Amino acid sequence: MKQLNNKHFVLGLTGGIACYKAAELCRSLIKQGATVQVVMTDAASQFITPVTMQALSDRPVFSSQWDPRQTNNMAHINLSRDADAILIAPASADFVAKLLHGRADDLLSLMCLARPIDKVPLIIAPAMNKEMWANPATQRNTAQLKLDGVHVLGVGVGDQACGEVGDGRMLEPFEIVEELESFFTKKVLKGKHVLITAGPTYEAIDPVRGITNLSSGKMGFAIAKACQRAGAFVRLISGPVALNSPRGVERINVTSAQQMYQAVLERVSQADIFVATAAVADWRASSSGEQKIKKMNTSGPPQIDLVENPDILKTVAQLPKAKSGELYCVGFAAESEELQTLAVAKRKSKGVPLLVANLGPATFGRDENALLLVDETGVRELAWASKDELAVELVGEISRRIGSS
Ligand code: C5P
Numbered sequence: 001m002k003q004l005n006n007k008h009f010v011l012g013l014t015g016g017i018a019c020y021k022a023a024e025l026c027r028s029l030i031k032q033g034a035t036v037q038v039v040m041t042d043a044a045s046q047f048i049t050p051v052t053m054q055a056l057s058d059r060p061v062f063s064s065q066w067d068p069r070q071t072n073n074m075a076h077i078n079l080s081r082d083a084d085a086i087l088i089a090p091a092s093a094d095f096v097a098k099l100l101h102g103r104a105d106d107l108l109s110l111m112c113l114a115r116p117i118d119k120v121p122l123i124i125a126p127a128m129n130k131e132m133w134a135n136p137a138t139q140r141n142t143a144q145l146k147l148d149g150v151h152v153l154g155v156g157v158g159d160q161a162c163g164e165v166g167d168g169r170m171l172e173p174f175e176i177v178e179e180l181e182s183f184f185t186k187k188v189l190k191g192k193h194v195l196i197t198a199g200p201t202y203e204a205i206d207p208v209r210g211i212t213n214l215s216s217g218k219m220g221f222a223i224a225k226a227c228q229r230a231g232a233f234v235r236l237i238s239g240p241v242a243l244n245s246p247r248g249v250e251r252i253n254v255t256s257a258q259q260m261y262q263a264v265l266e267r268v269s270q271a272d273i274f275v276a277t278a279a280v281a282d283w284r285a286s287s288s289g290e291q292k293i294k295k296m297n298t299s300g301p302p303q304i305d306l307v308e309n310p311d312i313l314k315t316v317a318q319l320p321k322a323k324s325g326e327l328y329c330v331g332f333a334a335e336s337e338e339l340q341t342l343a344v345a346k347r348k349s350k351g352v353p354l355l356v357a358n359l360g361p362a363t364f365g366r367d368e369n370a371l372l373l374v375d376e377t378g379v380r381e382l383a384w385a386s387k388d389e390l391a392v393e394l395v396g397e398i399s400r401r402i403g404s405s
Contacts, residue, residue, distance in 0.1 A: 012089070086122050178247050268316055355373075356371050
């Protein structure tokens with residue numbers, strides 16, 4: 001899914017060593033379906049050449065408001081009017097200060113000042129030395145720019161080109177692309193608080209072995225990302241998985257079903273929506289010894305007594321706030337056969353308004369899936385697609401059902 005399809009950006013580069021990342025950023029934007037018009041300040045041209053940016057953007061680069069290639073000599077108007085956003089990356093401390101004062105003594109600052117504020121948003125990705133970033137002047141300037149309606153992205157933390165370590169690095173190109181994708185997502189869950197469980201649980205039998213399952217957590221993480229982009233505050237309670245947290249999502253790591261149960265119950269009172277994607281182990285060993293169970297030659301395999309884990313979804317669906325509709329619960333079912341029949345029955349047994357079924361063996365660990373949505377009115381199929389795309393569709397379905405779209 002190309003999330004920035006048909007979007008057009010003016011990509012403004014200002015003076016800073018992070019200009020080298022702007023080349024990758026330009027490529028990434030184009031890979032996501034966008035078109036890019038590069039505008040550079042003279043200072044930016046000290047760090048990377050317009051030739052590089054022209055080759056990557058497939059358009060001539062502009063730097064001067066006196067550029068004769070524009071027949072009416074109004075590059076600042078002509079180049080910005082059809083843009084979906086002006087993105088300044090990197091935005092130097094000096095350029096941030098300039099924007100704050102509404103100065104317009106070069107093409108890029110002129111273009112920012114002359115843009116129709118309601119139609120062409122301005123997004124900046126600051127990049128500077130940590131002391132420059134921490135300086136009260138820069139902090140004051142960025143705070144005021146936010147009040148002026150500029151979308152100021154955060155900065156990264158870590159090694160800086162000057163040899164110092166701290167806040168002020170430009171976000172990585174992939175992070176900026178994610179921020180843009182989020183920026184253009186309709187905020188259908190604005191103000192909502194979503195609690196999600198994801199991944200498998202792991203039930204220890206002894207210190208080295210345990211009971212778990214093949215859930216990768218990818219579907220739950222995709223839903224967390226889609227909810228966050230749709231404007232929700234998202235808490236993601238995850239079993240053991242090898243996935244990075246979606247940007248802006250609060251993640252709580254747990255191992256066992258009992259820990260997941262506790263983590264959910266501690267937080268559910270704040271939630272408006274609960275999505276249980278986790279593949280929770282139904283049973284755990286009644287006791288887990290402190291030492292590894294040894295293979296005994298004579299006595300055969302050990303007997304492992306199992307006890308049932310608490311059903312997190314069922315418990316939450318029974319809470320008064322779920323029954324009153326203040327909390328909207330979505331359950332999942334990973335089946336291996338008879339999807340529809342089992343899903344309809346599971347929705348009833350769990351007591352949830354919406355149950356999403358999928359064929360576990362067909363999707364475990366994969367980036368794609370197909371979903372069957374079952375509610376009181378019937379069944380809707382979401383055909384085989386990427387988990388990211390399905391998550392976006394599911395968020396739309398949930399927001400419609402709770403009347404928040
Ligand atoms: O009963 P089954 O495991 O098939 O139900 C699946 C649904 O119930 C999923 O939404 C899953 O997250 C949830 N579940 C739960 N706690 C359990 C078992 C399942 O929340 N102990």
